[in-house]
Amino acid sequence: MQGTPQPTSPPDDAYTRTDRTVPTRSADRATYDRETVHAILDEGYVCHLGFVRDGAPVVLPTLYGRVGERLYLHGSTGSRPLRMAGRPDPGLPVCVTVTHVDGLVLARSAFHHSINYRSVVVHGTAHQVTDPEEKRSALDALVDHVVPGRSADSRPANAKELAATAVLRLDLGEVSAKLRTGGVNDEPEDLSLPHWAGVVPVARHYGAPLPDAALAPETGLPDYLAAL
Amino acid sequence: MQGTPQPTSPPDDAYTRTDRTVPTRSADRATYDRETVHAILDEGYVCHLGFVRDGAPVVLPTLYGRVGERLYLHGSTGSRPLRMAGRPDPGLPVCVTVTHVDGLVLARSAFHHSINYRSVVVHGTAHQVTDPEEKRSALDALVDHVVPGRSADSRPANAKELAATAVLRLDLGEVSAKLRTGGVNDEPEDLSLPHWAGVVPVARHYGAPLPDAALAPETGLPDYLAAL
Known part of the structure; x- marks a missing residue:
């Protein structure tokens, strides 16, 4: 196994x-x-959850939150994986991947076109969260991952809602990140070609919040939303 | 099997x-x-490619392009799946998922928080593209997916570059989309709660293109980039 990382x-x-x-x-x-x-x-806050069903791969987008060295995954799109990770719970082998695109790298040559990105891949075994208190704090983490500070400014889930919510827990054990940053890497002989070359930055953009029609007029925009 | 969609x-x-x-x-x-x-x-232009390796799921981000009823996937992050789909090519069972986030749905109750999104999930068997002409047009499709019109304004891949590029082909046969649109769905009894509720739009934003340091000053920004 010489040369294989141990x-x-x-x-x-x-x-x-x-x-x-x-x-x-x-x-x-x-x-x-x-x-x-x-x-x-x-x-x-959106990951891509991969699992194996009948021998074939399945990849579904779902919400997640991190608490220390643990990820919590929302089960709304995951009733199949959640059933598979159910009681008795042997755990479900999963791969969870999170990707951010930071830029389009436009080289003079088609071959050297690329993307600036940051991604994390987590391999592991997911388990259903059954403890009500852990589930409640996991849901808080999910909500706060989407909008930091939001969970404290919403009605907490009641017992019935908690029971209707499925959450998977995945420890951060086997984890790697991958990043590409920087500019174009053209061949020296291509530098004089007449094609524009450079990087187009890409970012997530939040528009102005659209209040619910039934919102009481005196309900102002909270600071944590203005800060987005 | 009554009740099961056929x-x-x-x-x-x-x-x-x-x-x-x-x-x-x-x-x-x-x-x-x-x-x-x-x-x-x-x-x-970035999908999440799922496949099974040693019985466990793997999910990797990679670039893709669509040509009619076919997806082409870039092999730069996929040497493992590409080797598995190599010659003789039995094909590699994959699941390819593309997700766009359109909005954060902030309900008065934690339970009804959601995301507006559009996603596509493709199940199928991927095959390596070996024909040079198909590979060349696939690479054009990949580049044009990232920036429409770009492939015509770059140096085409030469034979050596084509050989060094791995591309997977996946037919659009078993395909579904899933969408969530619209506003918050709070319980009637929660409507008078003092929490702000509504939707925060989310979109992809392109920043001003950053020219390569070696770019000839007379090389203007092409129209297809200004249109991003």
């Missing part, structure tokens, strides 16, 4: 590398730095 | 429903309308 004791600030978290290509873009991984995860 | 001959304007494209929850949000599916796919 699991080693991680420093506190990095995840342990494993065979499946070390990419076979562009390994220089991979990082296991815990702070980088957390920052990428915390910037998003 | 594949039927589709009208020309819709994909055939199958057991795995009919969701078990929120089925009212699903659509098989071909035009809707194409529009969602054409608005994006």
